Amino acid sequence: MSDSEDDSNLPPQQECLERCKQFAELTGTDRALAMFYLQDREWDLQRSVNDYFESMGKACGSDDDVQVISPPETTAVNDTEPHRLRLLSWNIDGLDKLNQESRTKAVYEKIKAENPHVVFLQEVIPPIEVMIRGYCSDYKFLSGYVHGSFQYYSAILLKKDFLTKFDSADIIQFPGSVMGRNLLIAKATIKGINFSFMTAHLESCKEHSKERVEQLKSAFKKMKEFEKDRTVIFGGDLNLRDKEVAKLPENIYDLWEVTGKRPEAKFTWDMNRNDNKEFGGDFKPKLRFDRLYIKHSIPPTVKPVYFELVGIERLKTCQRFASDHWGLLTHYDKV
Template identity: 40%
Template sequence: MATNGTDITHVTIDDDEDEDDQEVKLTADECQKLVEEFVALTQTDEALAQFYLQDRQWDVNRSVNDYLDQLATASGSGSTGDQNNSRKRHAIADEVVVSSDDNDVDNDNSNDCDIVFDTKNTKTLKTSDKSTEEEENQEVVTDIKDLRFICWNIDGIDEKNLRLRTEAVCKFIRNEKAFIVFLQEVNQTAESILRQQLPDYELLTGDSQIVDYYTATLIHKKSIKLDTNEIIPFHDSMMGRNLLKTKISIGNKSVYLLNTHLESTKDFADIRVQQLRRVFKLMTELDQQSTVIFGGDLNLRDNEVAKCGIPHKVYDVWIKTGARKELEYTWDMTRNDNLQFMGAKYKPRLRFDRIYVRPSTVAAAAPEVEAIRFGLIGLERLKPHVCFPSDHWGLTVHFKIK
């Protein structure tokens, strides 16, 4: 809907701890400034900033104070830590400048936060065509020390704004300078865009004969050597799911890539657990001198992982890198409204997308390939349709190469 030439979108924010929810109207530029302000004050990152600000009506003071309180609680700080945090709060209070007017806040006990996008002043993520400059500046790395990895269900099933959303995914891949990408829910339209806009990548698909969407693994042609690739079917799948198994070489290091989209919905939990067991078993059986990276939209619930059991020496990347709460939920309907459930009584948030690693046994002292950083991408809305790139957040991982 439009008001005085300004586009408006409604974002519902659930805050169980605050009964006096407010309706906040901010431009996209103002929201970004608040994110950057939180980052500067806390020395954290934008994912954490958005997590705190969105759940606290974009109040920087409150968000930073809550962050410091939780930080102190988590670290079990004593009086010295409390005094340090108190000094930080006073310093922050002097520095914080809220971008919106008091008139922009309407205390009507509403659960809606209206973010107003001013078409004249809003920063946009342009996704039309890959620029020549980006192509020319594409990094060529032969001695990789920081292996950048993305895993993302791009929701090719939803035809709405598919070109805009897929082009945004391509832009993220280029901007992140990813060497390896796992995608799920790719269809022929999305694949065509990916091939056109990402010519520096080898694109391998787990094309399904049953449904019209599938997985895709992308590897950077100039930096990584493709050794083998095969599709391993899940014969028990009712949804045409399979496992895309790719062996690559990064310098003299051997790595297996296992990209999949496990069975969806609660009704197929038993089949999903069996599929997970099969992949975990494969991880343990593959060449011990190779690193194995397994990930995708696994549709998992924690009790299903517990039922299956994570194999010895295999780790969950999110847990290994600190299990940060703001990075936990990859399918979060409290923050992402691309998908709407009519009549739903609550908005689910789940960690469907996961990455597991089995290190090689080549170096006993330290892994050859080790996950050191985990993050989320796709958290900002795209213009002009005011949607997210997908109903899932994308996962990014930085692996340290020894």
């Protein structure tokens, strides 16, 4: 989707609505995604539908049937770092429509450059999901979208190679959420190590602190329920203030803290450094909204060794950042 739009080929409003409806019916999606595809393809319905199925790993047959073409679940790779695993977590600010395509491409380029085995994403929306699926075809995409809920959600990406075996996925709704928030869980084995991965976008805003803390307690409780032979990593845009998590449960550790508490890697939402969002007045807040936690297996199977912020480079295409949040990149060594 380009950052500027040409309305010269725009059909009448009623026709636009009808084509959105037809697209949604043909693809089993919704009108928000239909609008994205049709606007970007001069309102050509057939081309939009074909491009959608192609991007989802499908092709339209000549008899109008849809034939599913599944990409290989595993790819042979030469593991040049047999001792190392990497996980990236990032709120990619899908609600910001400005420069959306170039910013999403920057997220993909960072994923490609860092080559993480696991990616947590927050604030995904359907058009961005389509782009990420297309860019990151070598990852299995697990969506936290629940039909009828808010149009932004979390996702987990797992590398598709012979070193990774996907086991199962689950979504647990936070019952007290007024923002449709949930906990997305994936169980997988990577390099012979059993993992449970959990990501969430906890309740936003200062006034929802009580609900946010309840959601955090629920996530910590779930971490403790997994089998003892599993390493559990949980995190995402947790919207936390330090006072809301003054003391961690036993055997759960903050990955920023255990990797050295580097001050330059502390604040993930920093209005002093990141100007994607306008914030009036002289005071510019900086907070550690995005966090990652680990519960080790018994005996421990990995050691956290590195923690850094990503996405701190201003994009040449638009002179903005990929997101208003910095991403978190963590490294682990097998033990």
